[in-house]
Amino acid sequence: AQSVTQPDIHITVSEGASLELRCNYSYGATPYLFWYVQSPGQGLQLLLKYFSGDTLVQGIKGFEAEFKRSQSSFNLRKPSVHWSDAAEYFCAVGLRNTGFQKLVFGTGTRLLVSP
Amino acid sequence: DTGVSQDPRHKITKRGQNVTFRCDPISEHNRLYWYRQTLGQGPEFLTYFQNEAQLEKSRLLSDRFSAERPKGSFSTLEIQRTEQGDSAMYLCASSPRPTYRGGSSYEQYFGPGTRLTVT
Numbered sequence: 001a002q003s004v005t006q007p008d009i010h011i012t013v014s015e016g017a018s019l020e021l022r023c024n025y026s027y028g029a030t031p032y033l034f035w036y037v038q039s040p041g042q043g044l045q046l047l048l049k050y051f052s053g054d055t056l057v058q059g060i061k062g063f064e065a066e067f068k069r070s071q072s073s074f075n076l077r078k079p080s081v082h083w084s085d086a087a088e089y090f091c092a093v094g095l096r097n098t099g100f101q102k103l104v105f106g107t108g109t110r111l112l113v114s115p
Numbered sequence: 116d117t118g119v120s121q122d123p124r125h126k127i128t129k130r131g132q133n134v135t136f137r138c139d140p141i142s143e144h145n146r147l148y149w150y151r152q153t154l155g156q157g158p159e160f161l162t163y164f165q166n167e168a169q170l171e172k173s174r175l176l177s178d179r180f181s182a183e184r185p186k187g188s189f190s191t192l193e194i195q196r197t198e199q200g201d202s203a204m205y206l207c208a209s210s211p212r213p214t215y216r217g218g219s220s221y222e223q224y225f226g227p228g229t230r231l232t233v234t
Contacts, residue, residue: 004157032221043119043206043225044158051221090157094221101146101210101221102171105157 002027004093006106013081014114021076021109023091032094033074034103035065039087047089050074061085086113117141119226121207127232128197135193136229140209147190148223149182151175152204164190197233204228 005024013019025031032051036044048059055067065076074091088110092103120139128134140147145166150158161180163171166187176182179197184190194201208223 034222036225041227041230043121043227044208046222046224049222092157101223102160102163103148103150103158103223105159107155107157 002093002095002104004091004104004106006089006091006109008109009107010110010112012112012114015083016080019076019078019081019085019111021089021091021111023074023076023106024072025074025091025093026072027093027095030069032101033065033067034092034094035059035063035074035076036090036092036105037061037087038090038108044090047076081111081113083113083115086111119207119209119224121205121226121229123229124227125230125232127234129234130199131196133193133195134197134231135191136205136207136231138190138192138207138226140188140190140207141211141224143211144209144224145187145212146210147184148208148210149190149192150206150208152206152228153202158206161192194231197231199233202231202233204230 003026034049035047038044047063048057050057050067058064063078088108090108091106095102122137147164149161152158161173161176162182164184167184179195182192206228208225210223
């Protein structure tokens with residue numbers, strides 16, 4: 001079955017430090033991959049996506065992610081974290097073997113930013 | 116810029132009562148999705164509409180749950196005889212009609228959600 005694993009439940013990063021959030025997926029075909037961010041009590045905002053082509057994708061708010069097929073990973077990175085980045089981050093796989101785009105999400109990583 | 120809207124944002128109900136949530140997608144988006152998110156978990160797919168047709172339902176969607184999209188615009192999700200286990204955030208998302216090359220048609224835009232608490 002298709003699945004997404006985010007091994008880190010919580011991560012604390014100092015403001016200005018770099019960030020990497022891990023995501024591994026299990027899916028038989030080439031996936032569509034997404035990172036979403038969710039602030040407390042809010043819906044999800046799309047940060048970036050990978051469909052095909054260049055495996056390093058740029059997103060909003062200075063985030064980037066790299067697709068590594070050999071590792072089944074799609075890790076999210078940011079070179080310098082801001083206090084406003086504190087939120088929950090979800091990695092998702094889009095299942096293209098269905099007739100539509102069903103998203104399977106990981107359990108999320110909560111990012112805490114220390115001063 | 117009008118995004119996906121959901122109403123109400125919060126709902127507290129007693130066990131056994133019926134509740135109904137509404138979702139208004141981004142205009143001209145013909146695809147609409149419902150997800151459920153429980154505490155500490157990622158969203159889980161519930162159901163999908165293309166225009167007014169409900170084309171997919173998750174096994175999570177028990178007989179007490181029903182969703183409609185009568186005119187291919189807004190959608191409603193009704194839960195009958197609510198149980199405490201129904202307490203969750205219910206998220207709605209929409210996406211545009213697919214283009215020949217796919218691309219942005221695979222992006223789903225989420226609303227703020229409706230938080231349901233069953234006491």
